[in-house]
């Protein structure tokens with residue numbers, strides 16, 4: 001494992017060493033509760049805490065700290081570096097580590113499917129390369145540098161998810177991660193509170209074009225495709241409906257997976273099996289295949305990388321519970337991903353289709369109409385029962401044509417669902433992160449006597 005050297009930290013941050021003892025660190029940590037032996041603590045200010053207040057705790061296991069407020073007291077045996085801004089220093093260290101390494105960096109942006117696509121890319125490229133990827137959903141100005149700082153030094157590829165909720169977010173992350181190749185999954189209405197318009201969502205996601213030589217984009221998202229026109233590098237497209245460089249044909253969607261044939265630009269064809277369900281995951285897999293093709297992976301490696309991926313918890317998980325089929329898509333929600341999830345509900349409908357839908361948050365002035373449009377279209381599409389969770393869904397629920405229930409929160413929705421759900425039903429559970437829709441599932445698994453399940 002590669003050690004971080006004090007010299008490099010000082011060079012990257014321009015910091016002043018207040019006290020020098022340890023000169024090597026096993027990594028960076030921002031949390032005194034989880035810091036590992038020998039790590040360097042970066043004291044950040046957050047919404048609830050100021051990391052500087054946990055310096056003593058952090059230094060019990062940590063070997064030193066980076067601070068932007070001079071601490072009182074003596075920290076024997078530990079190293080202290082003073083900087084003007086600790087968050088910026090975290091980013092500076094990560095940038096320096098990335099620049100000093102000869103790795104291919106794949107950056108993944110877009111409204112929906114970034115985490116899943118990042119994991120699929122890592123699974124495929126991992127068939128040949130040593131891959132560092134961002135963990136879970138750590139996709140912002142803190143999470144991305146933190147993940148990069150975990151580089152061991154022998155990686156040949158990094159796959160970095162980049163999240164945004166306002167203009168400039170992707171540029172900031174690219175300035176740290178310096179991607180060589182980009183994937184933009186799609187552009188849709190999300191975080192409109194911060195962005196203001198769909199144009200601004202697209203402009204922000206495409207900030208990555210200022211950095212990369214190659215971009216891989218979804219050819220079936222015409223609004224996205226339009227935005228890539230004029231890109232001076234290489235554009236690789238993937239898709240199912242429109243003409244694209246990497247395309248899928250003979251798509252068969254099953255309950256818990258999919259089989260399809262990928263057609264590559266070299267005219268080779270590859271039939272692949274996916275263990276995750278839904279047409280959106282065919283798109284995510286195509287994105288991964290297009291990157292793998294660009295990076296010269298063998299077709300067999302692409303096949304096994306896709307087939308061995310088992311999905312990300314809380315994203316379109318299909319489970320059997322008490323004889324019902326439950327689609328647990330509880331991680332987040334916006335109009336585009338709701339649309340896709342409702343399609344899945346109808347596709348997998350066996351007897352009754354029950355939609356347990358929580359508010360879609362952060363949509364700004366578009367919020368009310370987005371909820372109304374979604375709910376109004378449910379029963380014509382075949383949804384039989386709606387459980388509306390949260391203020392906005394409840395307000396919109398009068399648009400629903402079938403039997404409806406209203407719930408204050410996900411816990412209450414879980415109780416309603418466990419009362420009405422019967423064998424043969426197909427259930428979709430989805431809402432924004434703040435709605436904690438996983439609680440619905442906890443309610444029904446308890447009622448079914450299944451006990452706790454991992455989500």
Ligand SMILES: CC(=O)N[C@H]1[C@@H](OP(=O)(O)OP(=O)(O)OC[C@H]2O[C@@H](n3ccc(=O)[nH]c3=O)[C@H](O)[C@@H]2O)O[C@H](CO)[C@@H](O)[C@@H]1O[C@H](C)C(=O)N[C@@H](C)C(=O)N[C@H](CCC(=O)N[C@@H](CCC[C@@H](N)C(=O)O)C(=O)O)C(=O)O
Pocket residue numbers: 030031032033043044045046047048049050051052054136137138139140141142143144146163164165166169170172173
């Ligand atoms: C800094 C941090 O990670 N905070 C997380 C922590 O919060 P907590 O309340 O505990 O602490 P504070 O942040 O107030 O504390 C400040 C520091 O003090 C440390 N500390 C505290 C107590 C203690 O006893 N000891 C300590 O050392 C503390 O560790 C801090 O360093 O826990 C919360 C609950 O779990 C987390 O919500 C909070 O996470 C913050 C928000 C965060 O940004 N974390 C990143 C590591 C991250 O990547 N998180 C992702 C979420 C990313 C996300 O929402 N992305 C958006 C896109 C936005 C991108 C854009 N803004 C950009 O800049 O590009 C998206 O829409 O996807 C994650 O958690 O999944």
Ligand SMILES: Nc1ncnc2c1ncn2[C@@H]1O[C@H](COP(=O)(O)OP(=O)(O)OP(=O)(O)O)[C@@H](O)[C@H]1O
Pocket residue numbers: 110111112113114115116117137139163185186280281283284314315316329330331332336337338340341
């Ligand atoms: N290609 C896609 N197109 C549309 N919706 C998708 C796609 N892939 C996944 N989704 C939907 O988006 C949800 C979140 O998936 P994922 O976490 O991979 O996306 P994300 O972009 O990383 O989200 P976040 O920005 O919150 O991190 C899934 O549960 C699913 O409903």
Ligand SMILES: C[C@@H](N)C(=O)N[C@H](C)C(=O)O
Pocket residue numbers: 191331332333334360361362431432433434
């Ligand atoms: C979880 C976060 N990345 C996100 O997507 N937020 C929106 C508002 C959501 O949870 O729906």
